[in-house]
Amino acid sequence: MPITAVERLLTGDARPRADARRNVERLVAAARTAVAEVGVEVTAHEIARRAGVGIGTFYRRLPSREALLEAVLLDTVDEIIALAHRALDDPDPWHGFREFTYAYVQLRTASCGINEALGGDGGPGLEPALAKLRDAIRRLVERARETGALRADVAWQDVPFLLATVIPGARTIGLRAGADQWRRNLDVILTGLRASRER
Known part of the structure; x- marks a missing residue:
């Protein structure tokens, strides 16, 4: 069974906190929608806005925009x-x-x-x-x-x-x-x- 985007992004965290996991899940869901609508040029700011989190949370939870996409x-x-x-x-x-x-x-x-x-x-x-x-x-x-x-x-x-x-x-x-x-x-x-x- 292939691993999911959330699991790929949380590989470094052995046991992520529940709020950290929720934020990553929200960012993945927002990125999925944004990529479908906008394409691969969608910005980190746009993804964070759609996920309802700040850009600081985006970069605390994810290695990069490219890794998320x-x-x-x-x-x-x-x-x-x-x-x-x-x-x-x-x-x-x-x-x-x-x-x-x-x-x-x-x-x-x-x-x-x-x-x-x-x-x-x-x-x-x-x-x-x-x-x-x-x-x-x-x-x-x-x-x-x-x-x-x-x-x-x-x-x-x-x-x-x-x-x-x-x-x-x-x-x-x-x-x-x-x-x-x-x-x-x-x-x-x-x-x-x-x-x-x-x-």
């Missing part, structure tokens, strides 16, 4: 890896692959920060978790391809780039994207990825 982003990447492992356990390789892609894109759509982090703006501390995610995606793609559900000419490396294109901009040629536009985009991409005999 890394811990929060690692939580989400760990969640995505767990989704991939669940998809690998699905007896139907195409169903598992498809369900993973929906969950993956939905998480990217919901969080500006995770979208930025998966694009490379999360810092070097995320690299080991991203390597695990790449491996899980590779296994999902190869499994679907080997059973004939996924087109044979699709490399596993193509899939993360295709999934990154699913999230639309707010507007194009005077049209506004609806809330479910990402689902429609993903449906089109999945139809293109599926082996023709399975369509």
